[in-house]
Amino acid sequence: MTELAARLVLDGATKSFGAVAALGDGSITLYPGEAHALLGENGAGKSTLVKILGGVHHADSGSLTIDGEPMEFGGPADAQAAGVSIIYQEPSLFPDLSVAENIFIGRQPVGRGRRIDRGTMERESRAIFTRLGVQLDVSRLARGLSVADQQIVEIAKALSFNARVLVMDEPTAALTTVEVLRLFEVIKTLRAQGAAVLFISHRLEEVFVCCQRVTIMRDGRFVRTAPVEELTIDDIIRSMVGRDLDALFPKTETPAGEVVLEVERLTSDGTFHDISFTVRAGEIVALAGLVGAGRSEVARAIFGIDRRTSGSVRLGGRELRNGDARAAMAAGMALVPEDRRQQGLVMDLGIDQNVALGSLSQLSHLGLIFRASERKLANGWATTLQLKFGQLRNAVSTLSGGNQQKVVLAKWLARGPKLLIIDEPTRGIDVGTKAEVHRILDGLVADGMAVLMISSELPEVLGMADRVLVLREGRLTAELSRAEADEHSIMRAATGQNLVVSA
Amino acid sequence: MSSDVILRKSGGNTGTPPVDDGRQPLWRSLARWEAGLVLVLIGVLIFGATESATFTDPSTVFYLGINTGYIAIMALPMTLIVMTGEIDLSVASMLGLSGATVGYLWHHGWGIWPAFLVALAVGFVGGALNGLLVARFGLPSIAVTIGTLTLFRGLAEVLLGSLTIPTIGDRLFPNWFADVGANSIPGTQLSWSMLFFIVLAVVFGVVLHVTPLGRSMIAIGLQPEAAQFAGIRVNRIKFWLFVLSGVMSAFAGILLTIQNQSVSYTAGTGLELNVVAIVLFGGVSIFGGRGTILGVVLSVAIVGSLQMALTQMNVSADKQNIVTGVLLLISVIVPNAGAALRRIQERTQRRTKPSTKPSTKLQSQRSIPKEGQPS
Structure with missing residues (x-):
C-alpha cells in the first residue's frame, strides 16, 4: 500500500463551535482501494471530521488534499464535485420518486424538449447496480424500501457522481446481519474499483471483517492509525477510551x-x-x-x-x-424511547430543561417553576451520570449521542421510577x-x-x-x-x- | 428524586464536576427580538410626537386602548396557540358572533348580564368545536379554523341579519355602557379593555414562562412527540387552548359591544389577521415553541401607537393596512436576513481568507426569530 499515492489526506484539521473545540487535530489518510475504519467514542470528533470531509463544516485550520491537490470546500456541492460522497446513517430518499429518479435527483438527464429522459436514467442506474453486484428494481418507488436498500440507493447515487471517496457514517446501525453482509460485499466491490471507503461503526467486530486499516480518535484528536491485523479489540478500546x-x-x-x-x-x-x-x-x-x-x-x-x-x-x-x-x-413507570431525537428529547431546549421536563410538577413551588431549580436538578444528575457538556442551558442538540442518552436517563431517573x-x-x-x-x-x-x-x-x-x-x-x-x-x-x-x- | 441512588455505582468521577452558574451575559439576554422591539417602539413614539400635533396628548393613551385593547386581548390566547404550533383564525368571527348573540338576546328582551353569559358560553362551545377537530381528530388547525371563521360569521349573520342592535323599537343598551366604553377608568387614561389586557398579559406571561403548563406548551411546539413521551397531555392542552381562545374572543366581542353601544354581525371582520400579525411581530415563531408574552405586549404597543399616530395624521384606514402588512413582512424577513447575512459573510470569509482564523459564525445560523429561550 505504501507505493500507492494517497487518495485523500486530511492533516491537522481543527474546528471550534464558539468556545467548544470539537476537533483539535483531525488527521486521516485514505488510500484508493482500502476500507478504512474511523473509531472513537461519541464526542471524539468523528462526526465533525466527516462533516469537514463532506463540506458541511469548514475547518478553522489544517489542510485537505485529494489526489495530491489541495482542496477548500465552500459547501457540500464542492465536496461532491471533488468526488467525496457521504452516506449518512439515515438515508434521505424521496419516497414518491423511483429508485432511478432518486439517484439522479436534481440532475436528471434530459432529452428532446427538456423532458426527463427516463430511459437513459434507468439504464445508467441499472449499470451502477450491476457494478455493485446488487439486484434492485430501478423503476420501483423508493417508498417501502428497507433501510439497507435505501443505503444501497444512496451508494449508487454517490457512484453516479463518480465518487472517489465514500464516507459511511454508521451504515450498519439499523441493518440485520444478512444486510450487513451484503453491504460488506458492496464495499468490497467498491474497493476493487479503486474507491476509498471510510467506515464508521460502533460495532468493533465489523471493523475486523470489513476494513484494512483503522484510525482512532479521542477527545477531538488523532490517536493512531494501524492495520487491523496489528490490533485486537482490547487495543482499540484502550486507545479509544484512553484507559482500560x-x-x-x-x-x-x-x-x-x-x-x-x-x-x-x-x-x-x-x-x-x-x-x-x-x-x-x-x-x-x-x-x-x-x-x-x-x-x-x-x-x-x-x-x-x-x-x-x-x-x-x-x-x-x-x-x-x-x-x-x-x-x-x-x-x-419510565420509558426511555428508541428515538432520542424525536421522542426522548426536545432538541432545542437546554440540558436543564430537558432533565426537568419529566418532573415539572414536582419541581414547582406554588405552581411556579424557576430555572434555578431545574438547573439544580440537572446539575446533580449531570455529575452522577458524568455528563460531558459545556453549560446546562446549552441545547441538548449540541451534545454527542451518548451524552444525549444520559440526559434522557437523567430525566427519568429524576422521577425515581x-x-x-x-x-x-x-x-x-x-x-x-x-x-x-x-x-x-x-x-x-x-x-x-x-x-x-x-x-x-x-x-x-x-x-x-x-x-x-x-x-x-x-x-x-x-x-x-x-x-x-x-x-x-x-x-x-x-x-x-x-x-x-x-x- | 435524589441523584445519589446510583452515585456509588457509576465509578470514580474522572473529571472535575461541571461548573455552571447558568447565567447569560447581559448583552446576550438583551440582544434579542424584544430589544429590537423596544427600539422600534421608541422610534414610533418619536415619530408620533414629531409628526402629529396631538400625539403627546394624554388622551392618546385612552384612544389607543379603545382601538387596540380588544384586539390585544385576542392576541394572548393566540400567542399560546401559536406557541404549540397551531393557529386559530376564527377569533374575529367569534368576536362577531359573541356580539351578535348579545344583540339577538337583547332584541328578544333578555337582560344584559344573562346575554353576556350566553355569549361567553357560545365562545366556549365554538372554541371546543375547534379544539375537538384539531386535538381529537388531528385535523390541521389552519383548515379547521378557516372553516369555523366562515361558520361563526355566518351564524352571526343568521342571528342579526342586516339589523344593527339596538334597532327601532328596542330598548337602548344600559347607560353604564357609555361610562365603561367611552370613558377611561377614573383618574387614568386607560380604557377598560386596556386594563383587562394588561392584567391578562401578566397572567399569561406567568403561565407561559414560569409554570409547568407553559413549559409543556413550549415543548409541544418544539417537538410534539417528545412532549408526549414525557407524559405531557398534548391533545388535552391543545383542546383547552382553543376553548380559551373562543371564550376570550367572545369576551373581546362583549367589550367591543360595550364600546360601540351597538352591534352588527360584521363587527371585527378580518381582524384575525391583525391578531396574527401582532403575535408574529412580537417574535413568536409560526413554527411553535419560541416567543415571549413580553414581545407580544411590545408588539401591541408598537402597532397601537403607530395606528394612533397615523390616524391623527389623517392617514386613511386602508393605507394603515399597508403599515400592518409591512410590519408582518419585517417580522419574517429581519431574523432570517440576519442568518442569511451571516451565511454570506461566512462564505466570503472562506473565499478570501484561507482558513487561519477560527470562525464562530456557523453555530448560530438559524432561520427562526430568536435564539434565546424564554426562561
Missing part, C-alpha cells in the same frame, strides 16, 4: 424481589398478540427479537403512548389505565459510554429497580439480562433464563429457524 475498560457488561448478581410489572394477555390488533410476562424488582428482563417484531410497540402500549386493544398492565399491583402515559408515570423501560439503550453510542450506560443500569437494578430492556444487540442482551423474552412477529416465542440464553437459542426463537450466527 473494566468490562463492557458489568453484571452484579442481585436476587430478584417482588413482582413490579405484570403484563397480561396484552394485545394490539395487527401489531402484537397475547403478550404476558412479569418483571421483578432487581432484575433486567430483555425483550429481544428482530427489527419489526413489535418490541417497541409493546413498550409503547405498556407505557400508554399507544392504546391497547385488550389485556392488562399492572404496576406494583395497580392496574394502569389504557393509553394514559401520565398515569403510568405517576405509578412509577420503580420500572424503567429502556428501548435500545446504547444504539449509536460509543463503546466507552456504552459501558457507562450498562454500569448505570446495573447500579439501578442493584438498588431494586426493575428494568425492561429492548435491545437488538445480542451481546448486550446476553451480557445484561437476567431473563430474555423473545418476540417474533408480534408473539412471544420464548422466555429464556440467563443460563439458557445464548445466541443460538435467541436467534432460533426470533427467526423460527436454526441459523448459524456469524459476523
